[in-house]
Amino acid sequence: MIDAENLLVLPGFVNAHYHSYDVLQKGLLEDMPFDVWALHSQPAYLGPRSARELRLRTLIGAVDCLRHGITTVQDMNSLVPMDEPTLDTILAAYAESGLRVVFSAAVRDVAALDIAPFLPAEAPEAVQALVRGAPADTRTQLDFVEAQIRRLDPLPPWLRWGLSPSGPQRSSRALLEGIAKLSERYNLPVLTHVYETRAQAAKARSLYAAQGGSMLRWLQEVGLLHDRLTVVHGV
Numbered sequence: 538m539i540d541a542e543n544l545l546v547l548p549g550f551v552n553a554h555y556h557s558y559d560v561l562q563k564g565l566l567e568d569m570p571f572d573v574w575a576l577h578s579q580p581a582y583l584g585p586r587s588a589r590e591l592r593l594r595t596l597i598g599a600v601d602c603l604r605h606g607i608t609t610v611q612d613m614n615s616l617v618p619m620d621e622p623t624l625d626t627i628l629a630a631y632a633e634s635g636l637r638v639v640f641s642a643a644v645r646d647v648a649a650l651d652i653a654p655f656l657p658a659e660a661p662e663a664v665q666a667l668v669r670g671a672p673a674d675t676r677t678q679l680d681f682v683e684a685q686i687r688r689l690d691p692l693p694p695w696l697r698w699g700l701s702p703s704g705p706q707r708s709s710r711a712l713l714e715g716i717a718k719l720s721e722r723y724n725l726p727v728l729t730h731v732y733e734t735r736a737q738a739a740k741a742r743s744l745y746a747a748q749g750g751s752m753l754r755w756l757q758e759v760g761l762l763h764d765r766l767t768v769v770h771g772v
Contacts, residue, residue, distance in 0.1 A: 549607065552602060554767070554769045555598075555602075555611060557594065557612050560598035561590075562578060572650065576650070580617040586617075592629070592630045593630075595627050595630035596633065596634055598610075599631065599635075600634065602636060603634070607636075610637070611638075611726075614627065616643075619681055621685070621688075624642065624685060632693035632694075638695065638697070640698060641698065645673065645704070646678065646708060647707045648670025648672050648707075649670055655739075679712065686698055686719075686725075699726045700719055700727045700728070701728045705729065713756075717759055717760035720765055726765045726767060727765055728767045729769060731753070732770065733769075733772065
């Protein structure tokens with residue numbers, strides 16, 4: 538029995554969009570515009586992290602959420618490296634925490650940052666290479682995600698799978714359609730960044746001209762505009 542006199546009782550909050558990999562970066566990059574922040578914040582740029590750090594950062598984030606009344610998070614996690622030991626370490630920490638989690642391994646196969654079309658021609662080659670990035674293999678990522686859904690079935694209590702293409706403009710049609718099929722096959726939610734910045738809105742007008750310049754119409758065309766979709770940011 539809990540004496541709730543003079544207290545306000547609320548249901549647990551849901552953090553509908555969360556990246557546990559950047560829990561330890563709070564306060565480091567606060568004043569950067571988004572497209573510059575993206576050059577610094579991604580875990581691939583941080584080098585290999587120990588299993589101990591992976592576990593601790595996941596637990597620190599979970600405790601922080603619980604202390605502030607958040608009982609569920611949708612963790613869109615860029616696994617670096619994208620392998621089973623990394624995934625298992627993170628999921629084990631979540632199971633230990635007791636937080637409810639919709640967990641997704643973020644995938645993308647188009648590497649170029651959204652500002653690539655607007656980069657000045659005279660920018661140094663090293664900068665251009667960083668902004669262009671290197672594409673990833675579509676089939677490898679889809680196969681990895683589905684293999685984990687099958688391997689870790691059932692998940693520990695309070696955990697559930699999600700699916701996360703990083704963003705429409707960062708994903709090939711094959712990747713998005715592959716995610717759509719997995720979502721339908723396993724009845725899983727899909728989380729994806731859509732319209733985070735003005736640069737993305739401008740890029741959408743050129744990328745999706747056949748769809749009236751709309752990311753949302755493109756998502757509909759590839760089978761992802763459904764009631765399992767979380768449109769992240771959408772500003």
